[in-house]
Amino acid sequence: MRKFLLFLLFISFKSFAQSLESDRLALVAIYNATSTGVNEVYGEPNFNDITGWNIPGVPGDSPCGWPGVTCEGGRVTRLDLSQNQVFGPIAPEIGNLTELKYLNLEGGGGEMNPWTGELPLTLGNLTKLEYLNLSHNRISITNMGVIGNLTGLKQLAVTPLGEIPSQWASLVNLEVLFLGSNEAFPPGESFTFPVFLTGFTKLRELYLMGQLAGALPSQIGGIPNLEILEIVRNYNLTGQIPAAIGNLSKLKQLTIRRSFDGGPIPVEIGNLVNLEGLRISDIPLTGSIPAQINNLTKLVLIDIGSTNLGGPLPPINNLTALTVLDIRYNKFKGPLPSLANIPVSGYVNVGSNAFTFAGLEENFSKLDGYLIQAKIPMLAQFAPGGAKLSVQAGGTLANNTYKWFKNNVLFATTVGDNSLIVTEEAMYRVEITNSVVTGLKLVSNNYDYVKLPVALVSFAGKSESNQTKLTWKTTSETDNKGFEIERSADARSFAKIGFVDGNGDTKEINTYHFTDVSPLVRGFYRLKQLDYDGKFEYSKIIEVKGDGAIVKVYPNPAEDYLTISGISQKQPFSIVDRNGRVVLKGFVKEKDQIDVRRLGAGSYVVKVGEFAGKLFISR
Numbered sequence: 001m002r003k004f005l006l007f008l009l010f011i012s013f014k015s016f017a018q019s020l021e022s023d024r025l026a027l028v029a030i031y032n033a034t035s036t037g038v039n040e041v042y043g044e045p046n047f048n049d050i051t052g053w054n055i056p057g058v059p060g061d062s063p064c065g066w067p068g069v070t071c072e073g074g075r076v077t078r079l080d081l082s083q084n085q086v087f088g089p090i091a092p093e094i095g096n097l098t099e100l101k102y103l104n105l106e107g108g109g110g111e112m113n114p115w116t117g118e119l120p121l122t123l124g125n126l127t128k129l130e131y132l133n134l135s136h137n138r139i140s141i142t143n144m145g146v147i148g149n150l151t152g153l154k155q156l157a158v159t160p161l162g163e164i165p166s167q168w169a170s171l172v173n174l175e176v177l178f179l180g181s182n183e184a185f186p187p188g189e190s191f192t193f194p195v196f197l198t199g200f201t202k203l204r205e206l207y208l209m210g211q212l213a214g215a216l217p218s219q220i221g222g223i224p225n226l227e228i229l230e231i232v233r234n235y236n237l238t239g240q241i242p243a244a245i246g247n248l249s250k251l252k253q254l255t256i257r258r259s260f261d262g263g264p265i266p267v268e269i270g271n272l273v274n275l276e277g278l279r280i281s282d283i284p285l286t287g288s289i290p291a292q293i294n295n296l297t298k299l300v301l302i303d304i305g306s307t308n309l310g311g312p313l314p315p316i317n318n319l320t321a322l323t324v325l326d327i328r329y330n331k332f333k334g335p336l337p338s339l340a341n342i343p344v345s346g347y348v349n350v351g352s353n354a355f356t357f358a359g360l361e362e363n364f365s366k367l368d369g370y371l372i373q374a375k376i377p378m379l380a381q382f383a384p385g386g387a388k389l390s391v392q393a394g395g396t397l398a399n400n401t402y403k404w405f406k407n408n409v410l411f412a413t414t415v416g417d418n419s420l421i422v423t424e425e426a427m428y429r430v431e432i433t434n435s436v437v438t439g440l441k442l443v444s445n446n447y448d449y450v451k452l453p454v455a456l457v458s459f460a461g462k463s464e465s466n467q468t469k470l471t472w473k474t475t476s477e478t479d480n481k482g483f484e485i486e487r488s489a490d491a492r493s494f495a496k497i498g499f500v501d502g503n504g505d506t507k508e509i510n511t512y513h514f515t516d517v518s519p520l521v522r523g524f525y526r527l528k529q530l531d532y533d534g535k536f537e538y539s540k541i542i543e544v545k546g547d548g549a550i551v552k553v554y555p556n557p558a559e560d561y562l563t564i565s566g567i568s569q570k571q572p573f574s575i576v577d578r579n580g581r582v583v584l585k586g587f588v589k590e591k592d593q594i595d596v597r598r599l600g601a602g603s604y605v606v607k608v609g610e611f612a613g614k615l616f617i618s619r
Contacts, residue, residue, distance in 0.1 A: 019074065019075060020062065020063075020064075020071075020074055020075060020076075021059055021060070022096050023063060023075060023076040023096065023097055023099075024057065024061060024062070024063045025093065025096070026076075026091075026093040026094060026095075026096040026097050027053065027063050027066070027069065027076070027079075027097075028055055028056055028057065029091040029092075029093035029094075030090070030091045030093065030094060031048065031050055031053055031055050032055075032091070033046070033088055033089050033090070033091035034046050034047065034048040034050075034086050034087065034088035034089070034115075035047070035048050035088075037088070039087060039088055039089075039116055039117075040089075040116070040117060041116040041117065041138055042087075042116070044087070046087055046088030046089070047085070047086070047087040047088065047113060048084060048085065048086045048087065048088065048113075049084045049085040049086070049113075050067070050068070050081065050084045050086070051067065051084075052066060052067040053066045053067070054066070063076060064076070067084075068080045068081050068083070068084065070102075072099075073099075075099035076097050076099060076100065077099050077100060077101050077102065078100070078101065078102040078103075079097065079100060079102070079103050079104070080102065080103075080104040081104065081105055082104045082105070082106040082133065085108055085113040086105075086107065086108075086113055086114075086115055087113035087114065087115075087116070088115065088116060088117070089115070089116055089117035089118075090105065090115055090117065090119065090120055090123075090139070091120070092120035092121075092122045093122070094120060094122065094123060094126075095120060095121075095122025095123055095124070095125040095126065096122075096125070097126065098125055098126065098127075098128070099128060100126050100128060100129055101128055101129060101130050101131065102129075102130065102131045103126065103129055103131065103132050103133070104131070104133040105133060105134055105137070106133045106134070106135050106136055106137075106157070107134075107135070107136040107137035107138075107159075108136065109136045109181065109183045114136060114137040114138045114139075115134070115137040115138070115139055116137070116138045116139065117139065117140065118139070118140045118142050118143050119134075119139055119140070119142075119143040119144055119146060119147075120143070121143055121146050123146050123147070123149075123150075124146040124147075124149035124150070126150060127149065127150060127151070127152060128152060129150050129152060129153055130152055130153060130154045130155070131153070131154065131155045132147070132150065132153055132155070132156050132157070133155075133156075133157040133178075134157065134158045134159070135157040135158055135159045135178060135180075135181065135182075136159050136181055136182065136183065137159055138161065139159075139161070140161060141160055141161045141162035141163070141165070141189075144158070144160065144162075144165050145165035145166075145167035145168070146167075147165070147167070147168060147171070148165065148167030148168050148169070148170045148171065149167075149170075150171070151170050151171060151172070151173060152173060153171055153173060153174055154173055154174060154175045154176070154202075155174070155175060155176040155177075156171065156174055156176070156177055156178070157176075157177075157178035157179075158178070158179060159179075159180060159181045159211070160179060160180075160189070160191050160211065161189040162189055162191065163191050163192065164179070164191050164192075164194040166196070168194065168196070169194075169196040169199065171200070172199060172200055172201070172202070173202055174200055174202065174203055175202050175203060175204050175205070176203075176204065176205040177197075177200075177203060177205070177206050177207070178207040178209065179191070179207065179208055179209065179211070179212075180207070180208060180209030180210040180211040180212065180234075181209055181210045181211065182209055182210070183210065189211065190211045190212065190213035190236050191211055191212065191213065192212070192213055192214045193208075193212060193214070193216055193217055193219070193220065195217060195219045197219070197223055198219050198222035198223055200223060201224055201225060202225065203223055203225065203226060204225060204226060204227045204228065205226075205227065205228040206223065206226055206228070206229050206230070207228075207230045207232075208230065208231045208232070208234060209230070209232050209233060209234075210232070210233045210234060210235075211234065211236075212231070212234040212236070212237050212259070213234070213236035213237060213238075214236070214237070214238060215237075215238050215239040216231070216237060216239065216241075216242050216260075217242070217244075218242055218243075218244035219244070220242060220244055220245060220248075221242070221244030221245055221246065221247030221248055222244075222247070223248065224250075225250055226248050226250060226251055227250055227251060227252045227253065228251075228252065228253040229245070229248065229251060229253070229254050229255070230253075230255040230256075231255070231256045231257075231259045232255060232256070232257045232258065232259065233257065233258045233259065234258070234259040234260075235258065235259075237259045237260055238260070238261055239260060239261060239263070240260055240261065240262065240263030240264070240266075241256060241260055241263065241264075241265060241266055242266070243266040243267075243268040244268075245266065245268065245269065245272075246266060246267075246268025246269055246270070246271040246272060247268075247271070248272065249271065249272065249273070249274065250274055251272050251274060251275055252274055252275060252276045252277070253275075253276060253277045254269075254272065254275060254277070254278055254279070254280075255277075255279040255280075256279070256280045256281075256283065257279065257280070257281045257282050257283070258281075258282040258283065259283065260283055261284070262283065262284040262285055262286055262308070263285065263286060264285060264286055264287035264290075265280065265285060265287070265289060265290055265309070266290070267290040267292050268292075269290060269292065269293065269296075270290060270291075270292020270293060270294075270295040270296065271292075271295075272296060273295060273296060273297070273298070274298055275296050275298060275299055276298050276299060276300045276301070276321075277299070277300060277301040277303075278293075278296070278299060278301065278302050278303070278304070279301070279303040279304075280303075280304045280307065281303065281304065281305040281306050281307065282305075282306045282307075283306075283307055284307065284308050285307040285308055285309050286308055286309070287309065287310075287311070288309055288310060288311035288312070288313075288314070288332075289304065289309060289313060289314055290314070291314040291315070293314060293316070293319075294314055294315055294316055294317065294318045294319065295318065296319065297318050297319060297320060297321065298321055299319050299321060299322050300321050300322060300323055300324065301322075301323070301324040302322065302324065302325050302326070302327070303324065303326045303327075304326070304327050304330065305326060305327065305328045305329045305330065306328075306329040306330070307329075307330050308330070308331060309330045309331065309332065310330065310331035310332060310333060310354070311332065311333065311334065312332070312333065312334030312335065312337075313327070313332055313334070313336065313337050314337070315337045315338070316337055316338075316339075316341065317337070317338060317340070317341060319341055320341050322341055322342050322346070323342060323343060323345075323346040323347070324346060324347045324348075325339070325342060325346075325347070325348045325349070325350075326347065326348075326349045327349070327350055327353065328349050328350070328351045328352045328353070328369065329351075329352045329353075330352070330353050331353060331354055331374070332350070332353040332354065332355065333353065333354035333355060333356075333374075334355075334358070334359075335358040335359035335394070336350060336355060336358070336359025336360055336362075336363055337359065338362070338363065339363040339366040342366050344365060344366060346366070347368050348363075348366050348367050348368055348369070349367075349368055349369030349370070350367065350369065350370050351369040351370055351371050351372050351373075352371075352372045352373075353373060353374065354373060354374035355370070355373050355394075356373070356376060356392065356393050356394030356395065356442060357393055357394040357395025357396075357399075357400065357432075357434045357436075357437050357440075357442070358394025358395060359394070360394075360395065360434075360436075360437045360440070361395045361396060361399065361434065361436045361437055364436055364437055367437075370437065370439075370440055371439060371440055373440065373442060375443050375444060375445045376391055376392065376393060376432075376442055376443070376444050376445070377391070377444065377445055378390070378391055378428070378429065378430065378444040378445055378446075378447040379391065379392075379538065380447060380449065380537060380538055381526075381537075381538050381539055381540045381541070382456045382529075382537060382538070382539050382540065383421050385423050386421055386422050386423035386424075386449075387421070387422055387449050387537065388419055388420070388421050388540070389404075389419060389420050389421075389422055389428055389430070389447060389449075390418050390419035390420075391418055391430055391432065391444050392418070392492070393418065393432040393434075393442050395434050395436070395437065396436075397416050397417075397418065398415070398416040399416075399434050399435045399436055400415070400416065400418065400432050400433070400434055400435075401413065401414075401415050401432065401433050401434075401435075402414045402415070402417065402418060402420075402430050402431075402432050403430065403431045403432075403433075404420050404428065404429075404430050405428065405429050405430065405431070406422070406424070406426045406427070406428055407426050407427055408427070408429075418432075422449055424449075425449055425450050426448075426449060427446050427447070427448050427449075428446070428447045428448075428449055429443065429444050429445070429446050429447065430443075430444045431443050431444075432444075450535055454474055454476070454477050454478070454480050454502070454529050454531075454537075455474055455475045455476045455477075456472060456473070456474050456527070456529065456539060457473050457474065457475050458471075458472060458473045459471075459472040459527060459539050459540060459542060460472070460542065461525055461542050461544040462544065463519065463544055463545065463546050466519070466546065467515050467516060467517050467519060468515070468516040468519040468523060468525075468544045468546070469513070469514075469515055470485065470513065470514045470515070470516070470525060470544075471511065471512070471513055472511075472512050472527060472539070473509060473510065473511045473512070474503075474509070474510050474512075475509055476506065476507050476508075477502060477503050477504065477505060477506045477510065478505050479504065479505065479531050479532050479533070480502030480503060480504055480505075480529065480530075480531065480532075481501075481502055481504075481530040481531060481532045482499055482500055482501040482502040482529075482530055483499065483500045483502065483512065483527045483528065483529055483530070484496050484498070484499050484527070484528040484530065485497055485498040485499065485500065485514050485516075485525065485527060485528075486525065486526050486527070486528055487516065487520070487523050487524065487525055488523070488524040488525075488526075488541075489520055489522070489523065489524070489570075489571050489572065490524070490572065491524040491541055491543070494524075494526060496528075497516060498514055498516075500512050500513075500514055502529075502530075519544065519546050520546065520567070520571065521545070521546050521551060521566070521567055521571070521608070521611060522543065522544075522545050522546070523543070523544050523545075523546075524541050524542070524543050524544075525541070525542050525543075525544065526538050526539050526540070526541045526542070527539035551564065551565070551566040551567060551608055551611040551613070552564070552565045552566050553606050553613055553615060556614075556615055556616060557615075557616035557617060557618040558596055558615065558616070558617050558618075559617070559618060559619065560595070560596065560597050561593040561594060561595055561596065561597075562593070562594050562596055562606075562615065563591055563592065563593055563594070564588050564590075564591075564592065564594070564606070564608055565590060565591055566590075567588070567589065567590055567608060570587050570588065570589040571587065571588060571589070571608055572585070572586070572587055572588075572608075573585065573586060573587070573588045573594070573606065573607065573608045574606075574607045575596070575599070575604050575605070575606055575607075575615065576604060576605045576607065577602070577604055578602065578603060578604075583599060583604070584596065584599065588608070596617060599617055600617070600619075601617050601618055601619040602616075602617060603615070603616055603617075604616075604617065
């Protein structure tokens with residue numbers, strides 16, 4: 001009986017030894033494949049930096065403990081050669097490591113020492129693999145379909161040199177998928193989005209790096225449990241950011257860089273209510289940040305930079321978890337919204353945009369970066385014997401110091417006064433500093449003042465019969481082509497609404513008239529006098545209030561929507577609650593519907609221009 005037990009023990013030991021021995025021989029083959037011969041891809045000798053391995057060794061040597069080799073239960077279960085420079089093919093004997101759970105053959109990229117050649121079909125024997133990293137190599141796409149046999153994979157990273165094989169549709173246990181390359185200059189081969197990913201219900205992280213091409217289809221929004229999505233450096237990815245990304249309701253991290261042709265940020269991004277980090281940069285986006293971003297109450301980080309996004313920032317008062325706001329290198333302007341929710345220990349950088357001191361004063365304690373803002377326009381109006389120059393630098397006027405330059409020489413300094421009358425022909429500019437927002441200097445554009453030979457002595461307007469009558473008078477004219485009539489709802493953004501011919505050369509008093517047949521409830525007007533040689537100058541701005549327009553807000557009480565009538569064109573509106581807070585604002589035109597479903601029941605005030613009326617919302 002004892003002999004029989006000893007015999008069984010011997011047989012067991014022999015079987016164990018043979019299994020570990022086959023693992024050792026497989027590792028020796030992997031080593032030899034990358035240390036001998038000439039590489040078929042590069043035409044250079046194969047090479048590896050796998051030191052510490054006992055090569056060739058003798059039967060019975062244990063590979064357990066070799067650098068990058070881990071054993072469990074007397075078998076090799078983990079092989080990590082990512083830290084060893086390797087230049088050459090993968091030996092087919094790798095398929096003998098049948099107990100492998102973890103295989104990391106990440107290469108050094110196209111400029112270093114990558115694995116090359118074709119993937120051995122024997123890789124399909126490694127059915128216990130849970131982790132496989134073949135990224136940053138030059139491995140042919142030819143046999144990549146064999147990875148589809150590894151249905152137990154949870155994490156996969158590959159730099160594919162062609163389209164993703166359809167066999168990978170069987171990898172439904174994947175939790176992390178990395179496709180592409182982190183290199184600054186990825187391989188020239190590209191792939192299109194594999195739509196079968198919508199069947200990967202366990203996929204939590206998806207990285208599409210450098211090689212994605214074509215348009216990103218709406219199927220991207222069909223991966224049900226995705227939490228991290230990175231789309232980076234895909235220079236051949238065309239079209240816009242798809243609205244379907246808003247369907248990824250479990251997404252926590254979204255990064256998009258150097259991908260897509262441009263277009264807007266889709267408003268559907270406001271559906272990502274679990275989002276904690278938003279990074280978008282180096283894309284020629286258009287429009288502004290959607291107001292729906294204020295729905296993302298779990299956001300901790302917003303990093304949006306190097307885009308063409310502009311306009312004012314939307315309110316972020318609901319983002320109570322936000323600690324990082326970095327919006328450098330864009331074209332944002334307008335008052336900076338309240339940053340009250342961001343702790344002083346957080347990080348806010350609004351530099352390299354087009355902000356003025358408006359909003360920067362109130363939020364200054366939260367700002368870590370705010371320098372380098374775009375030039376602000378200098379305005380010029382007719383004035384007796386010269387021109388009245390002015391700028392809108394925002395902030396509290398009394399806190400602003402204006403340094404005026406004539407032909408690049410400082411000639412006047414004013415505090416709390418943003419205008420100056422000049423009489424000499426010259427190039428003018430102004431530099432503005434603020435006593436609260438220290439360190440920031442706003443600079444106007446240059447204005448070349450040339451005396452135009454038109455003496456405008458009056459400009460006035462009045463409302464009659466729901467029309468605005470404008471009248472102006474000149475005492476002399478030389479080379480006067482005529483006057484463009486411009487109108488604005490806010491005295492800042494003007495649009496041309498008509499033109500009246502001038503009288504060329506005359507020393508007589510001339511009176512001009514223009515009728516605005518569709519005036520605003522409250523309109524601002526100015527004249528742009530044009531010379532035949534292209535020179536021009538603006539008049540002063542006048543305000544005319546309509547006397548016949550009746551603004552109506554209905555239904556009142558409202559439930560879901562309300563309508564404003566009695567306005568002739570698009571105008572700004574706001575809804576204010578009982579505490580004086582603006583809870584909704586935007587622009588509205590005649591009979592537009594305004595969505596008030598997110599407002600609670602109660603009383604409010606609706607403001608449109610000079611109109612203000614009570615509004616009741618019932619539920």
